[in-house]
Amino acid sequence: MSRAGESPVNARSLLWTPSDSVRDVNRRRIIRAxxxxxxxxxxIARQTRLSQATVSGIISDLQKEGIVRADSAEGERGKRIRLGPVRGVAIGVEVNHNGLTVxxxxxxxxxxxxxxxxxxxxQGGSLWVRESVRLIKDLVAEIGLDENYILSIGLGVPAAVDPRTARVTQVAASLSWDLSGEPGARFRDHFPHVPVIVDNEANLAAWGEATYGAGRDHETVLFVKASTxxxxxxxxxxxxxxxRHGLAGEIGHLTMDPLGTVCRCGSRGCLETFVGGARLIDQVRQAYAGYRVDLPGSLESMIERAKNxxxxxxxxxxxxxxxxxxxLARVCNLVNPEIVVIGGELGRAPDMIVQPMMEAxxxxxxxxxxxGxxxxxTIVGSELGLHAGSRGALEFAILADMTVQDAS
Ligand SMILES: [Zn+2]
Incomplete structure (x- = not known):
């Protein structure tokens, strides 16, 4: 192992070791944290769910090996532990029905x-893997490393993903291209030795906001992504x-009117049939039918017009x-979150939407x-905006099973 001042260690070699001894598993959790x-x-003890004694012993070894360093701060417990000379890059990918962010x-x-x-x-079905791979390679080169230093890839997809099998259980109703099977496996040919972990993109955006955005320092965070x-x-x-099936939180398919319009999910009167992006744009068209008005072609341009x-x-x-x-009222009665964060396209207009949403x-x-x-x-607008999903996916790639409830 390398000591501080010597050539850096490849981050992969620290994590992807075959040993399953309790100590090695704990050591890897601490390095990830x-x-x-x-x-x-x-x-670190809180995040890894390990005892103080275990954390303290392993940190002491990692310091001797030069893998982590401690800031010189007052008292042993107040010191911040940071990574030593370890080289690696973590990647997050958020795929949506009409675009992606890395x-x-x-x-x-x-x-x-x-x-x-x-x-x-x-066109997404034929493009998303190729374009993700291209952007990953571009970014890794831009930050001065190469593919051999990719630690892992966190992938958020517009589908529910079974936490036990990493396979898609049901795609988003708004998706018009094929996304079945095991999406993470699609990267195998391009990055054969890089683990890819997959989750629903709204789950990963929730993780991003709860950890780095508007929901940080809150125990229970509900993130709503309102776009198409x-x-x-x-x-x-x-x-x-x-x-169990990765379908928790599918708020878009809560029944608002059992006699309402048929939804693309096959049910009737779902929230999405009232507030999905295409539905909102249709309502603008109807309102202006017969008038010579330039109509907004996207949710983004509709929000711009509303702001203007x-x-x-x-x-x-x-x-x-x-x-x-x-x-949300129904979800809140079930889950009782501390904070609701509104993201997606509608999250770009918090001044317009948060108040009526809160009233309802x-x-x-x-x-x-x-x-009393x-x-x-509270309900607030997103802080990470349209980066929430990829940001959450990136940290998910590092923390892996430390982000999810035990699915076993
Ligand atoms: Zn539906």
Whole structure:
């Protein structure tokens, strides 16, 4: 093993060792936690769910080997443990129905680099793997490393993923291209020795916001991604809650009206049939039917127009916010989150949507969440914006099973 000052260790060699002895498994968990970010021994113990004594013993060995360093701070317990001369890069990929974002971070650095591309909504099936691979290679080269230093890839897909098999259980209703089987396996030909771990993209965006964004320092975070489709992710006690089939949090398919319009999921009157992106744009078209008005072609342009004072676009967005708020009230009665973070395209307009959403939630959820408590439930806009999913995926790639409830 290398000591400080000698040539850096490849991060992969620290993690992908075959030994399953308890000590080696614990050691790898601690290294992962430090790779995700510097922390005190107390915070590392909490994150790894290991005892203080175990953490302290392993950290001491890792310091001797030069793998981690301790900041000189007052007292042993206050010292922050950070990564030593270890070279590696973690990758996060968020794939959506019409585009994807790749995030990359050197493990010895906190700067995250992003690259995004868009594609036609019917072309994703033939493009997403090729374009992800291209952007991953570009970013890794840009930060001065090569593919041999990729530690792991976290992949967020617009589908529910079975946590036990990493296979897709059900694709998002808004997806018009094929995404079946085991999406992570599609990278095998390109990065044969790199582990790829997969989850639903809204789950990973929830993880990103709960750890680095608007939900940090909260115990229970509900993230809602409102774009073409409406998905959500739940982080409870610092762990992603996925459910047995990876379908937990599919808020877009809560039934709002059992006699309503048939949804692409096969049910009727789902939230998405009221507030999905295409539905909102249709409502603008209807309102302006017969008038010579340039119509918005995307949710993004509709939100821009609403911000610029278009009263039709504004009203449709606010009504959508009220409908989401009604659905949220039901979820809140079940889960009782501390904070709800609104992301996706609608999350770009918090000034317009948070208030009507909150009014509807308060009207239909139990009062105890809002009144007579020192910490009422809040709804806020996303801080990571459209980077939430790839950012969450990147840290998911580092932490792996430390982010999810035990699925065994
Ligand atoms: Zn549905």
């Amino acid at each position: 430090v790779m995700a970010g510097p922390g005190t021994q107390v915070s 995030a990359a971070r050197r493990l010895d650095n906190s700067n995250v680099q992003y690259e995004s591309i868009e594609f036609a909504a019917d 489709g409406v998905g959500s992710g739940l982080v409870i006690g610092g762990l992603i809650y996925r459910g 004072g278009d009263v039709v676009c504004r009203r449709i967005l606010q009504d959508a916010a009220r409908n989401i708020g009604l659905a 939630t308060r009207q239909y959820a139990l009062h105890g969440m809002f009144e 408590t020192v910490q009422p439930m």
